[in-house]
Amino acid sequence: xxxxxxxxxxxxxxxxxxxxxxxxxxxxxxxxxxxxxxxxxxxxxxxxxxxxxxxxxxxxxxxxxxxxxxxxxxxxxxxxxxxxxxxxxxxxxxxxxxxxxxxxxxxxxxxxxxxxxxxxxxxxxxxxxxxxxxxxxx
Amino acid sequence: xxxxxxxxxxxxxxxxxxxxxxxxxxxxxxxxxxxxxxxxxxxxxxxxxxxxxxxxxxxxxxxxxxxxxxxxxxxxxxxxxxxxxxxxxxxxxxxxxxxxxxxxxxxxxxxxxxxxxxxxxxxxxxxxxxxxxxxxxxxxxxxxxxxxxxxxxxxxxxxxxxxxxxxxxxxxxxxxxxxxxxxxxxxxxxxxxxxxxxxxxxxxxxxxxxxxxxxxxxxxxxxxxxxxxxxxxxxxxxxxxxxxxxxxxxxxxxxxxxxxxxxxxxxxxxxxxxxxxxxxxxxxxxxxxxxxxxxxxxxxxxxxxxxxxxxxxxxxxxxxxxxxxxxxxxxxxxxxxxxxxxxxxxxxxxxxxxxxxxxxxxxxxxxxxxxxxxxxxxxxxxxxxxxxxxxxxxxxxxxxxxxxxxxxxxxxxxxxxxxxxxxxxxxxxxxxxxxxxxxxxxxxxxxxxxxxxxxxxxxxxxxxxxxxxxxxxxxxxxxxxxxxxxxxxxxxxxxxxxxxxxxxxxxxxxxxxxxxxxxxxxxxxxxxxxxxxxxxxxxxx
Numbered sequence: 288x289x290x291x292x293x294x295x296x297x298x299x300x301x302x303x304x305x306x307x308x309x310x311x312x313x314x315x316x317x318x319x320x321x322x323x324x325x326x327x328x329x330x331x332x333x334x335x336x337x338x339x340x341x342x343x344x345x346x347x348x349x350x351x352x353x354x355x356x357x358x359x360x361x362x363x364x365x366x367x368x369x370x371x372x373x374x375x376x377x378x379x380x381x382x383x384x385x386x387x388x389x390x391x392x393x394x395x396x397x398x399x400x401x402x403x404x405x406x407x408x409x410x411x412x413x414x415x416x417x418x419x420x421x422x423x424x425x
Numbered sequence: 426x427x428x429x430x431x432x433x434x435x436x437x438x439x440x441x442x443x444x445x446x447x448x449x450x451x452x453x454x455x456x457x458x459x460x461x462x463x464x465x466x467x468x469x470x471x472x473x474x475x476x477x478x479x480x481x482x483x484x485x486x487x488x489x490x491x492x493x494x495x496x497x498x499x500x501x502x503x504x505x506x507x508x509x510x511x512x513x514x515x516x517x518x519x520x521x522x523x524x525x526x527x528x529x530x531x532x533x534x535x536x537x538x539x540x541x542x543x544x545x546x547x548x549x550x551x552x553x554x555x556x557x558x559x560x561x562x563x564x565x566x567x568x569x570x571x572x573x574x575x576x577x578x579x580x581x582x583x584x585x586x587x588x589x590x591x592x593x594x595x596x597x598x599x600x601x602x603x604x605x606x607x608x609x610x611x612x613x614x615x616x617x618x619x620x621x622x623x624x625x626x627x628x629x630x631x632x633x634x635x636x637x638x639x640x641x642x643x644x645x646x647x648x649x650x651x652x653x654x655x656x657x658x659x660x661x662x663x664x665x666x667x668x669x670x671x672x673x674x675x676x677x678x679x680x681x682x683x684x685x686x687x688x689x690x691x692x693x694x695x696x697x698x699x700x701x702x703x704x705x706x707x708x709x710x711x712x713x714x715x716x717x718x719x720x721x722x723x724x725x726x727x728x729x730x731x732x733x734x735x736x737x738x739x740x741x742x743x744x745x746x747x748x749x750x751x752x753x754x755x756x757x758x759x760x761x762x763x764x765x766x767x768x769x770x771x772x773x774x775x776x777x778x779x780x781x782x783x784x785x786x787x788x789x790x791x792x793x794x795x796x797x798x799x800x801x802x803x804x805x806x807x808x809x810x811x812x813x814x815x816x817x818x819x820x821x822x823x824x825x826x827x828x829x830x831x832x833x834x835x836x837x838x839x840x841x842x843x844x845x846x847x848x849x850x851x852x853x854x855x856x857x858x859x860x861x862x863x864x865x866x867x868x869x870x871x872x873x874x875x876x877x878x879x880x881x882x883x884x885x886x887x888x889x890x891x892x893x894x895x896x897x898x899x900x901x902x903x904x905x906x907x908x909x910x911x912x913x914x915x916x917x918x919x920x921x922x923x924x925x926x927x928x929x930x931x932x933x934x935x936x937x938x939x940x941x942x943x944x945x946x947x948x949x950x951x952x953x954x955x956x957x958x959x960x961x962x963x964x965x966x
Contacts, residue, residue, distance in 0.1 A: 309523035309539050311612020314652040317852035318859050320966050334964040335612045336527070338535060360523055361779075361890070365538035391777060391887075410744055410872050412863035 295327030528950030653855025705763030
């Protein structure tokens with residue numbers, strides 16, 4: 288990770304980290320937010336209990352390059368789909384959406400079909416999360 | 426990469442067994458026997474209870490065997506409870522869905538996607554009546570994992586008992602009811618810190634009188650631990666929170682000799698075996714000392730540190746899921762060596778799904794094997810007097826006190842939470858643990874060491890939540906709204922509002938009346954929010 292800190296591969300990128308819905312487990316979102324900041328990104332963390340519409344609105348207002356959503360309650364398909372539709376309604380469909388949390392392998396393809404750029408699982412090393420994000424946002 | 430490749434590129438780094446425990450306590454390869462003072466060890470059942478709160482340990486009473494469960498609708502959860510009781514589970518453990526936990530009715534737009542997902546939807550008394558149908562509440566101990574709306578769910582439980590004709594004095598069980606750790610680690614808060622503390626004190630004082638065999642709080646380190654805290658930090662935050670509740674109970678006129686007897690605790694048990702055992706022994710000793718020396722509680726029962734344990738959610742991992750069966754067995758043994766009063770075993774698939782009947786049964790069987798085959802519960806604190814364990818317990822106690830002193834220096838848990846100070850500390854600890862896991866320093870077999878790349882999760886059975894759950898919950902909810910007496914609901918809510926506005930009043934009897942009138946969780950919460958406001962989450966990173 289020290290390499291990541293020095294290289295700052297996300298320098299100049301603005302990324303929103305959001306917790307849509309009622310799931311209150313925020314440690315994963317916070318860990319990712321701290322990591323993205325260490326990698327040079329400007330991070331906007333929404334805090335808990337935000338509706339998809341609120342998250343999309345913040346993403347548009349802040350002009351972010353990417354939105355990272357963390358969900359552990361099993362409601363990822365509904366909530367992620369709603370965030371993406373809201374972004375499209377704001378003509379911000381080009382903002383890349385990433386998802387992390389407890390997401391069963393069988394749902395990854397469905398999320399990609401909804402328009403998700405990548406799904407990060409809990410056991411994925413943080414430097415891989417950063418490098419994949421950097422590649423997607425390049 | 427094919428998982429059957431005979432030479433998969435498993436992690437090449439050699440795992441290292443470090444010279445310090447995961448709580449950062451140095452572990453000598455051999456302990457100098459003279460470092461252990463026999464007078465610090467004491468006897469089981471005697472102050473300060475390092476070796477256990479009872480002289481006869483599990484011979485007198487085995488721990489309660491529970492299994493965290495609840496999903497979908499009350500009907501489905503009721504069936505799962507009956508199945509688990511048939512397998513020899515000895516107490517119920519109710520998981521509530523997020524709308525119920527956060528105080529939203531199923532009709533609320535934020536609730537819709539979450540109905541029945543991580544627990545059962547319990548929006549009003551009629552659902553509780555279904556949940557406990559044909560279960561004798563005078564005989565079954567029920568534990569509810571609920572915090573933000575704990576007082577309401579407790580009131581609902583009393584109302585169900587009333588309906589079933591079970592005397593309230595016979596009820597046994599636990600409501601978690603620990604809001605402080607919700608603010609820092611799990612997020613099902615509703616009201617600001619101070620009114621929440623009042624609500625919790627109200628429920629504890631009421632319970633002491635009305636349900637004297639019930640535990641009205643289970644002060645829980647568990648979520649703090651999963652968020653990144655070490656064993657020592659988990660115990661430190663929990664004891665600090667416990668003392669904050671004691672202060673609030675005293676402020677509301679409680680008698681420590683009485684209320685302290687019903688305070689209970691709850692922890693995760695992770696994989697660092699001796700850290701875990703030492704954590705429980707040190708915690709028991711510290712709590713007894715706080716109660717006696719700081720608060721003057723002389724009745725031993727008011728000094729007792731009674732606790733339940735669940736295997737660490739975040740200690741179980743999705744890669745190679747069957748490895749979790751072994752982890753759960755090791756963790757359960759640590760809980761038994763630590764003297765737990767109640768144990769929930771995780772099912773091996775909990776790292777990625779709601780347990781199936783198969784995995785839930787295996788988790789119950791794990792406890793039964795340890796309880797009835799291994800014989801480790803025959804004697805109290807069988808590792809007591811071990812040079813290493815006793816020294817490690819002393820070191821653990823020092824590590825716990827160090828963190829508690831830091832919280833005191835900040836000004837106590839309430840301002841530390843309001844400022845977001847503890848939340849930030851935990852996020853940083855969580856990041857450290859994740860980086861140690863990524864680098865392989867924290868060895869997790871099958872995940873960061875000895876892992877076969879590209880291996881798919883292979884389990885016998887995948888849990889499928891019935892997709893009609895939300896619709897069925899909504900239909901039942903509407904039926905209740907249509908058939909209840911609206912004037913009775915309005916009257917009960919109006920009385921609740923009056924009680925909430927007056928700090929000297931206890932809101933519990935009014936909540937029970939609201940439940941009897943079939944007021945919904947969302948209505949009761951909205952009524953209290955109007956008086957008390959909502960918690961403003963400090964978002965600092």
